[in-house]
Amino acid sequence: HMVVDIGGGTADIAVISLSGVVESASIKIAGDQLNEAVVKYMRRKHNLLVGERTAEEMKKQIGCVFPKEEEETMDVKGRCLLTGLPKVVTVSSTEMMDAFEEPVERIMEAIHSVLERTPPELVADISTNGIVMTGGGSLVSGFDKLVTARTGIHAVIADEAISCVALGTGKSLADLNSLQDGTMNISRRRQMN
Structure with a gap:
């Protein structure tokens, strides 16, 4: 899955597979x-x-x-x-x-950059599953349509976009014992092997 979180201070883009982050980017451009x-x-x-x-x-x-x-x-x-x-x-x-042209263009470049660095098999899965957008910045009218138009991948805004990051963090902390393997970044795991 690909998640684009456009908050107040940063836009975070991540590709998640097998409970770990495969590729990500964080830029200081957001709401x-x-x-x-x-x-x-x-x-x-x-x-x-x-x-x-x-x-x-x-x-x-x-x-x-x-x-x-x-x-x-x-x-x-x-x-x-x-x-x-x-x-x-x-x-x-x-x-x-x-x-909005300049900051939005920088966010789109970051999304494009993460997609470019993502392994082809996972890009195929992302094109099937779509891109999920969260955060208050994603609620600006048409952001999902712009991402869909520029990437060719269907983008949707998450339910409760403003609070879903906090809700997800709370859920993962409640199940911290079962998430031990998933909390390690996949690229770090590769470096250790």
Whole structure:
């Protein structure tokens, strides 16, 4: 299975087989960097200074990384950089795609890189089983569709995407004795043999 966890501070990508991690990557680009990208975009495109909280709201309400069937808009309040006075700007979901372009591209490159390093037999299994996406960042509209379009492998967002990492960790700690072999990385096991 392949799991893509896009949290607040990092995006973690892993291929898991036989209870161990076969290939993985972790990059410091995730939800927080998407917010920063929105702040920079609003400053550059609209000369509008918005806060972190406003950027988060924009990401949740109209943010998308894959074209929506119906474009959405949102009125955004901030401080005009030219006059220093409050200003309201209407932002579309298409503009949010532009704002997210750089960080999303880096996440897609990391996913592609992990797939390239994965043994061919396991890539075949992944193409059958699909890619599971977790974390709050994966809830940005269209992320699963983008991963599917770019990799050709069906991607789904996990149930309870925000809390499933914590729930899985709790379950594995409850069964720690039966998971002794599975907690060792397969590549480390190969090095020891």
